[in-house]
Amino acid sequence: MIGGEVERELTIGALSQRTGLSVSAIRFYEERGLVRPGRNAGGQRRFARSDIRRLSFVMIAQQLGYTIAEIATRLAELPEGRAPNVRDWERLASRFRTELDARIALMQDFRDRLDGCIGCGCLSLERCTLYNPDDEAGLKGAGPRYLMGERPRG
Amino acid sequence: MIGGEVERELTIGALSQRTGLSVSAIRFYEERGLVRPGRNAGGQRRFARSDIRRLSFVMIAQQLGYTIAEIATRLAELPEGRAPNVRDWERLASRFRTELDARIALMQDFRDRLDGCIGCGCLSLERCTLYNPDDEAGLKGAGPRYLMGERPRG
DNA sequence: GCCTGACCTCAAGTTTAGTTGAGGAATAGT
DNA sequence: ACTATTCCTCAACTAAACTTGAGGTCAGGC
Numbered sequence: 001m002i003g004g005e006v007e008r009e010l011t012i013g014a015l016s017q018r019t020g021l022s023v024s025a026i027r028f029y030e031e032r033g034l035v036r037p038g039r040n041a042g043g044q045r046r047f048a049r050s051d052i053r054r055l056s057f058v059m060i061a062q063q064l065g066y067t068i069a070e071i072a073t074r075l076a077e078l079p080e081g082r083a084p085n086v087r088d089w090e091r092l093a094s095r096f097r098t099e100l101d102a103r104i105a106l107m108q109d110f111r112d113r114l115d116g117c118i119g120c121g122c123l124s125l126e127r128c129t130l131y132n133p134d135d136e137a138g139l140k141g142a143g144p145r146y147l148m149g150e151r152p153r154g
Numbered sequence: 155m156i157g158g159e160v161e162r163e164l165t166i167g168a169l170s171q172r173t174g175l176s177v178s179a180i181r182f183y184e185e186r187g188l189v190r191p192g193r194n195a196g197g198q199r200r201f202a203r204s205d206i207r208r209l210s211f212v213m214i215a216q217q218l219g220y221t222i223a224e225i226a227t228r229l230a231e232l233p234e235g236r237a238p239n240v241r242d243w244e245r246l247a248s249r250f251r252t253e254l255d256a257r258i259a260l261m262q263d264f265r266d267r268l269d270g271c272i273g274c275g276c277l278s279l280e281r282c283t284l285y286n287p288d289d290e291a292g293l294k295g296a297g298p299r300y301l302m303g304e305r306p307r308g
Numbered sequence: 309g310c311c312t313g314a315c316c317t318c319a320a321g322t323t324t325a326g327t328t329g330a331g332g333a334a335t336a337g338t
Numbered sequence: 339a340c341t342a343t344t345c346c347t348c349a350a351c352t353a354a355a356c357t358t359g360a361g362g363t364c365a366g367g368c
Contacts, residue, residue, distance in 0.1 A: 165344080167344060177345085199346090
C-alpha cells in the first residue's frame with residue numbers, strides 16, 4: 001500500500017498538499033472555525049477527507065469576496081456531527097450560485113454604466129448613476145474593502 | 155454667488171462630499187500618490203475638479219478588487235501636468251472595460267464549473283477543474299486575498 | 309534506537325486600507 | 339474682532355488574513 005491511497009484521515013500536511021493551502025493557513029482556518037479536525041493520540045490534527053471539499057469551498061468563496069466570518073456562517077449550514085453528503089453540498093452550492101448570479105449581473109450592469117459614464121466626457125461622473133444606482137448610499141469609504149454588491153451589516 | 159458653483163478648486167471637505175470618501179481616506183490616497191493636490195497660501199490642499207473623477211475611478215476600481223497600488227499604476231497613464239481630457243479617460247476606461255469583461259467571463263466560467271462540480275457528488279473536488287483551470291498553479295494561499303483573475307506578480 | 313522531517317503551541321510580525329486623536333493653524337461668517 | 343468650522347501634521351490604533359519564528363514533540367524509516 002505505497003502512498004496510502006486508502007487512508008481515511010489526512011494529516012495537516014496532506015491536506016495542505018491536496019488543497020494548495022499553506023499549513024499555517026489551515027491552522028488559522030481551524031482557529032476561525034472553518035474546519036474542526038480531530039486529534040490522534042499524539043495530539044496531531046487528523047482531518048476528514050470531506051475537509052478537502054470544505055476548504056475548497058472556502059477558497060472559492062474567498063475569491064468571490066467573502067470574508068472568513070461570512071464563509072463560516074455559510075459553512076455552518078453543513079451538518080455538525082457527520083460528514084456532509086451530496087445533498088448538503090448541493091444545498092450550499094445552489095444558494096451560492098444564486099449569489100454568484102446576482103454578482104455577475106451587478107458586474108455587467110456596472111460595466112455597462114462604466115461604458116456610458118467614464119468614457120462619455122460628461123464631466124459629471126460625480127452625479128452619475130455609478131454611485132447612486134438605486135438611491136442607496138452607494139459606497140462607503142469605511143473600513144477595509146467590500147466587494148461589489150457587498151454591504152457591511154451591523 | 156452663493157454656494158460657489160463656479161469655483162475652480164475644491165477643498166478636501168468639498169471633494170469628500172462630492173465623492174463620498176472620508177477626508178482621512180482622501181489624505182491617505184494622496185500619500186499613496188492617487189491624487190496630487192496643490193496647496194493654497196495657508197497650506198491647505200486645493201484639488202482640481204478633475205480629481206473628483208479620478209477618485210471616482212479609484213472607487214470603482216477598488217470595488218472590482220484592485221489594490222491601491224494597482225490603481226496607482228493605472229492612473230499613472232493619465233497626464234501629469236494638465237488635467238486629463240475625455241480622450242485620456244476614454245483610453246483608461248477602455249482598457250478597464252477589457253479587464254472587466256475578462257473578469258465577468260471568468261466569473262461565469264467559475265459559476266458553471268461550480269454547478270458541475272460542487273453539486274455533483276463526485277467527491278473529487280480536489281482534482282476537479284476548479285483549481286487547475288489552465289494548468290496554472292491555481293490559487294496560492296500566500297498573503298492577503300487575491301480576487302478572481304488576479305495574479306500576484308513578483 | 310536514532311535521526312530527520314512533519315507536527316505542536318504561542319507570540320509577534322506583516323500588509324492593506326484606512327480611522328482616530330492630539331495639538332495646533334487657517335478660513336468663513338457675523 | 340470673534341468664534342465656529344475646517345483644515346493641518348503626525349503618531350498610533352484597527353481589522354482581516356495570514357506568515358514567521360522560537361522552542362519543543364511525534365512518527366516513521368533504517
